[in-house]
Amino acid sequence: MDRLREMEVFVAIVERGSFSAASDKFGLSRAAVSRAVNSLETRLGAQLLARTTRSVRPTDAGVAYVEACRKLLDGISDAESHIATDLANPVGTLTITAPVQLGQRFIAPLVNAYTLRYPDVSVNAVYLDRPTRLLEEGVDIAIRIGHLEDSSTFAVRLGSVRRQTFASPAYLAAHGEPMYPRDLVGHHCVSFTGVSQPLEWTFYENNAKIPVRLQPRLIVNLAPAAISAAEDGVGITQLLSYQAASEVASGNLVPILRAYEPESTPVSLLHVERRGTSGKIRSFVELVTETLRNNTYLQCASGLTSEGECVPCQGNRELATRHSEAHAPYLQPLVHSLGN
Incomplete structure (x- = not known):
């Protein structure tokens, strides 16, 4: 481990206690953190930390040294930021990750726009359906769906999505619309393993969980396959709200059982903590934040338009009447947050 990283680790121990x-902040093992401190103490010939089973505190030498480290690290950070924070002309290589379908539908067009706007930045966009560890995997920015654990990254709230249940108008005309979750037992279902358990779907009523056991006619592991099957009338499926956004807008799919949906799940942008964030990161964060916070499908978990109309009901008076009661819980404005 180089000396600057050892200093960063030492400062983090003192600041975080x-x-x-x-180790969590830098994605290092506990042993690696201990070796960094031992290396500093050996080099300096002084004990920097007083350790007990319950606490860690700096010694007098440690107090003096942590201040010196902070000044040095801040100076380096300022020097780097002055070189790279020119938002009009960011440079370097930017590595981004996002879930596959969210990336295809919403992030890839932004990446394209970004590369055209900033020709001196090379972008490495990786779309995969697993969380990435930013520091360990060399990722600058990650778009993530889900509740976040405490971390050393900055998290920018972009919006939210919901797990929703969908059917085609033709299927509903032929088989009727289930009005309660347990009505699904008498229906054909298409299970998408990326969102729900294949043999059990979960709904909620008054914060109480309602599990429904199924015998699906079809089980798939890709959202487009579930969408295609539902559009063709094979059966009812469950997806995240954004995954069926265009099909709902076109009227090919209709959300059902709206009153029994779970709470919304946040969509966030994560980037590595820096006192002076590089221009390439700042410019991409600003582009994505501005654009996705204006995206109807991410700003309204129920899929409401800016006029307060449900997307599947837009221009369809019959659907609007049928779903009017289900809209009410989702009309609260989304509060965006920025924090560690």
Whole structure:
């Protein structure tokens, strides 16, 4: 481990009060954090930390050294930021990750726009359906769906999505619309394993979980396959709201059982913590934040238009009447948050 990283680890231990918190911040093992401190103490010939089973605190030498480290690290960070924070002309290589379908539908067009706007930045866009560890995997920015654990990254709230149940108008005309979750037992279902358990779907009523056991006619592991099957009338399926956005807008699919949906799940942008964030990161964060916070399908978990109309009901008075009661819980404005 180089000397600057050892200093960063030491400062993190003092600021966060534990070796484990420092290891979490940098994605290092507890042993690596201990070796960094031992290396500093050996080089300096002084004990920097007083350790007990319950606490870690700096010694007098440690107090003096942590201040020196902060000044040095801040100076380096400022020097780097002055070189790279010119938002009009960011440079370098930017690595981005996002879930596959969210990336295809909403992030890829932004990446294209970004590369055209900033020709001196090379972009490495990786779309995969698993969380990435930014520091360990060399990722600058990650778009993530889900509730976030405590981390050393900055998290920008972009919006939210919901797990919703969909059917085609033709299927509903032929088989009727289930009005309660357990009505699904008498229906044909298409299970998408990326969103729901294949043999059990979960709904909620008054915060109480309602599990429904199914015998699906079809089980798939790709959202487009579930969408295609539902559009063709094979059966009812469950997806995240954004995954069926265009099909709902076109009228090919209709959300059902709206009153029994779970709470919305946040969509966030994560980037590595820096005192002076590089221009390439700042410019992409600003582009994505501005654009996705204006995206109807991410700003309204129920899929409401800017006029407050449900997307599947837009221009369809019959659907609007049928779903009017289900809209009410989702009319609260979304509060965006920025924090660690």
